Amino acid sequence: MKLTDWEKREDALYLETESGIAKLTPVSNRIIRVVFTQDREFSSKESLVVLPQAEESVRWEVREDTERLVLRTPVLQIEIRKETCAITYLDGNGRLLTKEPERGGKTHVPIEVEKTVYDGNVTIKTGQGADGVRARVEGSRKTVDRRAYHTKLEFEWQQDEALYGLGSHEEGVMNLRGSHQYLYQQNMKAVVPMIVSTRGYAVLWDSCSCMIFRDDMHGSYLWTDADDEMDFYFIYGPEFDELVGGYRKLTGAAPMLPKWAFGYAQSKERYKSQEELLDILREYRERKLPLDLLILDWQSWPGDWWGQKSLDPERFPDPAGMMRSIHEEGARLMVSIWPIMNNNGPNQQEMRNRGFLLGNQANYDPFQPEARRLYWDQANDGLFKYGIDAWWCDCTEPFEADWKGAVKPEPEQRLSINVNEFKSYLDPEFINAYSLLHSRGIYEGQRETGDEKRVVNLTRSAYAGQQRYGAITWSGDTAASWTTLRNQIPAGLHFCATGVPYWTMDIGAFFVGRKPEMWFWNGDYDRGCEDDGYRELYVRWFQLGAFLPMFRSHGTDTPREVWRFGEPGTVFYDTLAKFLRLRYRLMPYIYSLAGSVTHEHYTMLRMLAFDFREDIRAHDIGDQFMFGPAFMVNPVTEPMYDGSRSRKPEGVSRTRQVYLPAGTDWYDFWTGKRLEGGQEIEAEAPLEIIPLFVRAGSIVPMGPVVQNTDELGSQPYEIRIYPGRDGSFGLYEDEGDNYNYEKGDYAWIQMEWLDKERTFRIGRRNGAFPGLVRERRMNLILVGTESAQGNGEAETNVFDCTVTYSGEAVVISFDSGGATL
Incomplete structure (x- = not known):
C-alpha cells in the first residue's frame, strides 16, 4: 500500500495510496482518528459508538522526508512510512x-454482505430453555445486499508491555498478551x-x-467481519485514567447513578409475588441488615405473555401500593424487562402491527x-408510572443459540453458531450493537418522561458508548465454583479498563447445582445454601462483591438472603x-468515587496498572485490584474450610499471598499495621476477613451503619487518614437522585494531608444544592504511624479529634501529643 500523494487540510491529513485512501484526524492533542478504505470516498454513515465531537483547537503539523510523513501534536508523533503506509506511534x-x-x-x-429474506416459506419456532424464550426462523433465504470488507489491523507489540480490555469475558485471562478473544455478544460476553x-496508549x-x-x-491483530472501512482511534495517556478520559470524550460521559444504586441489592430467581417481596424487605429491616434495592426477576408479567411489560394482576394486585410500601421502607424496586416477546401479548401485538x-x-x-420509543412507552405505561425505580434489561444479546445440550461447544463452534444466528436478523455490520441501542431507548425515554429519577439499567450485554445511558453490566449466568469466582475478577477489571465504569456479577453465581443434561448448569453445590462448602464460597463471593461498583446477590437453585x-x-x-455494614460505612467514599466517575472520568474498579503502571510485577496480577484510590x-x-461437595481441603493455610505494589507503603485495614511496598506477603485470610490494604497517603471518609442510603443525612462522618505520603480526596455530595447535578447542583469538599507537616486540611465547600447539609461533625482518625516489615508487629497508635465542619476551611495539626485545630 504505497503512498502516492498527500494533503494537509484544516481538519485532517489525507493520503492517497495505490490501494485506497486514508485520513488521519487529530481529534485532540492525545487522540488521532485513522480511517482507511479501498473505496474512492469515505463512508458517510453516522457512528453508533462515537458521538459528534465539538470542535477543539489542536496544534498539529506535518513534516516530510524521503521515507516518511510525520504528523506531530504537542504530545504525539505519528510516522507514516511512504513505501507501505505502515504507522509508528511515538510520544512527544x-x-x-x-x-x-x-x-x-x-x-x-472485499466481501458480499447478505441480508435475510422472509417470505411465505418461513416458519418460526419458539421454545423456552434455562435462558428464557427464543424464537428462530427456519426456511429463510439470503440475498446479497452490498459490498463491504473484512478488515485486519496488525501490531508489533513490545516485549515488556501488557494489554487489557475488550470487555468482560469468562476465561479469566489477565494480561491479554499471548492470547486470543472472540468479540461477539453472548450470555457471558460483554x-x-x-x-x-x-x-x-x-x-x-x-x-x-x-x-x-x-x-x-x-x-498480532484485530480483525473485523464486515465494515465499509477501517476506522479506529489511537488514544495517548500515558496514565490509564487519561486513556479512559479519552474514551469518554469520544463516546460520552457516564451520568450519575442514584446514591441508592451503590447500596445492597437483593435478588434471586425469583420473587413471585407482591407479598413475597414485601416480606423479604420487612425481614431485612427487622434484622437491621442494610438494603436499598429489591430486584424482581423474569415472569412477573401476566400469564404466558412472555416479555409483556406489566405485572400479573393476580400476583401483584396493587403495583402503586406495593411501591408506596417499598419506598416508605427506604428501598427501591428494579424490574426485569426483555426485548423478546411471545404468545401474542398486547406488547407483542402492538410491536408487530407497527412493523x-x-x-x-x-x-x-x-x-x-x-x-425504541414504543418500547419505552410500553414500559412506562405498564411499570414506570406506578413508581418502579430501575430496569433490569435482561437477555440483551437476544439470539443466544448454543445454550443447549450436555456438552459445551468448542469456542469456534460457539462463535459460528451465535454469530450466524445474529446475522439471520441483523445486518452483519451491526450485530454487536443491539444492547447499545436498547439501552439508548430506555435512557432517552425515561429522561423525556421526567428528571426526578436517574436512569438505572442493569444489562447483560454491553458495547462501547453504553456508559452514557446509565447502564450497569453484569457478567452473565455463571456457575458456582472456585474457578468461576477467580475468573470473575479479571472479567470486571478488563471491562472497566475500557472506560465503561459500572460492572457487577451474580454473588454466589447464577447456577449453584448441576444438571448434566445442560452444559452451562454446572455448579458444584447441589444442596445450595445448606452446604457448608457453598456457604464458604458464597461468603468469599460476597466479600468481593462489597468492593464492586454494584453490590448485588442473585441466582437460581437456592435462596440468597x-x-x-x-x-x-x-x-x-x-x-x-x-461486610454488608462495611459497605454502608464506606458510602461517603463510594459515592464520592461515583461523583468522580461522572465529573472527572474516573474509574472506581481498577486493575493495578491504573495506579502502578510502571511496576512490571503488577501487570499480570488478576486477583488483586484497587477500589478507588485508597483500597487494594x-x-x-x-477454599480453606470446605471444598466442593464439602470435601475438606488438606494442608491449606488460611492466608493468601498478596503483592504490595512498589512506590508506597501500605496499611492493613483490619489491624492498622504499616508495611513497605514492593514485597510479597502472606496475609491473614480467615473466613471473617478479606485481605484489605490501604495505600499510604489515603483519606477515607466513612459514615455510620445505616439501613439504607437515605439515612445518611447529616449524621457524623469518620475521616481516616493514612500517613506516609501527601494525599488528597474530594468528598462529593448532591441530592442523591434526579438530574439537577447537570445544572450545577452539587458540591465538593477537598481534603488534603501534608505528611511532612503532619497537617490535615478540609477545604472550603465548593458548590451547593437543595438539601445540602450545612454542618456536619467529622471525627478525624490518624491511623498508626509506626512501620513494620514482613510479618513484624506494628505499633497502631491512633490520634483522633472531632471537628464541626460548616463549609469553611479547617486545618488540623497532629503531633505526638494529639491534634490541634
Whole structure:
C-alpha cells in the first residue's frame, strides 16, 4: 500500500495510496482518528459508538522526508512510512508506543454482505430453555445486499508491555498478551472493542461487527467481519485514567447513578409475588441488615405473555401500593424487562402491527427510533408510572443459540453458531450493537418522561458508548465454583479498563447445582445454601462483591438472603452482616468515587496498572485490584474450610499471598499495621476477613451503619487518614437522585494531608444544592504511624479529634501529643 500523494487540510491529513485512501484526524492533542478504505470516498454513515465531537483547537503539523510523513501534536508523533503506509506511534519525546509491521499491517478483503429474506416459506419456532424464550426462523433465504470488507489491523507489540480490555469475558485471562478473544455478544460476553496498554496508549475500534483479537501463533491483530472501512482511534495517556478520559470524550460521559444504586441489592430467581417481596424487605429491616434495592426477576408479567411489560394482576394486585410500601421502607424496586416477546401479548401485538419486530417476530428492533420509543412507552405505561425505580434489561444479546445440550461447544463452534444466528436478523455490520441501542431507548425515554429519577439499567450485554445511558453490566449466568469466582475478577477489571465504569456479577453465581443434561448448569453445590462448602464460597463471593461498583446477590437453585446462610452467632451470617455494614460505612467514599466517575472520568474498579503502571510485577496480577484510590482488595479464591461437595481441603493455610505494589507503603485495614511496598506477603485470610490494604497517603471518609442510603443525612462522618505520603480526596455530595447535578447542583469538599507537616486540611465547600447539609461533625482518625516489615508487629497508635465542619476551611495539626485545630 504505497503512498502516492498527500494533503494537509484544516481538519485532517489525507493520503492517497495505490490501494485506497486514508485520513488521519487529530481529534485532540492525545487522540488521532485513522480511517482507511479501498473505496474512492469515505463512508458517510453516522457512528453508533462515537458521538459528534465539538470542535477543539489542536496544534498539529506535518513534516516530510524521503521515507516518511510525520504528523506531530504537542504530545504525539505519528510516522507514516511512504513505501507501505505502515504507522509508528511515538510520544512527544520520541519514545516508541507501538507500531504496525513495516509491510503495512492494514488489510481489506472485499466481501458480499447478505441480508435475510422472509417470505411465505418461513416458519418460526419458539421454545423456552434455562435462558428464557427464543424464537428462530427456519426456511429463510439470503440475498446479497452490498459490498463491504473484512478488515485486519496488525501490531508489533513490545516485549515488556501488557494489554487489557475488550470487555468482560469468562476465561479469566489477565494480561491479554499471548492470547486470543472472540468479540461477539453472548450470555457471558460483554464486548467493548478497546485495548489498553501499559505503554500508555489505547486503541478504540469504531466497528459494531463481529471481531477477533489475536496475539498468538496466527499473528498480532484485530480483525473485523464486515465494515465499509477501517476506522479506529489511537488514544495517548500515558496514565490509564487519561486513556479512559479519552474514551469518554469520544463516546460520552457516564451520568450519575442514584446514591441508592451503590447500596445492597437483593435478588434471586425469583420473587413471585407482591407479598413475597414485601416480606423479604420487612425481614431485612427487622434484622437491621442494610438494603436499598429489591430486584424482581423474569415472569412477573401476566400469564404466558412472555416479555409483556406489566405485572400479573393476580400476583401483584396493587403495583402503586406495593411501591408506596417499598419506598416508605427506604428501598427501591428494579424490574426485569426483555426485548423478546411471545404468545401474542398486547406488547407483542402492538410491536408487530407497527412493523417494529425483527424477522423472528419476537424481538423488537431497537435500530428503529420509533420502535425504541414504543418500547419505552410500553414500559412506562405498564411499570414506570406506578413508581418502579430501575430496569433490569435482561437477555440483551437476544439470539443466544448454543445454550443447549450436555456438552459445551468448542469456542469456534460457539462463535459460528451465535454469530450466524445474529446475522439471520441483523445486518452483519451491526450485530454487536443491539444492547447499545436498547439501552439508548430506555435512557432517552425515561429522561423525556421526567428528571426526578436517574436512569438505572442493569444489562447483560454491553458495547462501547453504553456508559452514557446509565447502564450497569453484569457478567452473565455463571456457575458456582472456585474457578468461576477467580475468573470473575479479571472479567470486571478488563471491562472497566475500557472506560465503561459500572460492572457487577451474580454473588454466589447464577447456577449453584448441576444438571448434566445442560452444559452451562454446572455448579458444584447441589444442596445450595445448606452446604457448608457453598456457604464458604458464597461468603468469599460476597466479600468481593462489597468492593464492586454494584453490590448485588442473585441466582437460581437456592435462596440468597443473608439469613439463609445461618443465624446471628454463626460465622457465615456474622461475616455477611459485617461486610454488608462495611459497605454502608464506606458510602461517603463510594459515592464520592461515583461523583468522580461522572465529573472527572474516573474509574472506581481498577486493575493495578491504573495506579502502578510502571511496576512490571503488577501487570499480570488478576486477583488483586484497587477500589478507588485508597483500597487494594485481595479476594480469597481458594477454599480453606470446605471444598466442593464439602470435601475438606488438606494442608491449606488460611492466608493468601498478596503483592504490595512498589512506590508506597501500605496499611492493613483490619489491624492498622504499616508495611513497605514492593514485597510479597502472606496475609491473614480467615473466613471473617478479606485481605484489605490501604495505600499510604489515603483519606477515607466513612459514615455510620445505616439501613439504607437515605439515612445518611447529616449524621457524623469518620475521616481516616493514612500517613506516609501527601494525599488528597474530594468528598462529593448532591441530592442523591434526579438530574439537577447537570445544572450545577452539587458540591465538593477537598481534603488534603501534608505528611511532612503532619497537617490535615478540609477545604472550603465548593458548590451547593437543595438539601445540602450545612454542618456536619467529622471525627478525624490518624491511623498508626509506626512501620513494620514482613510479618513484624506494628505499633497502631491512633490520634483522633472531632471537628464541626460548616463549609469553611479547617486545618488540623497532629503531633505526638494529639491534634490541634
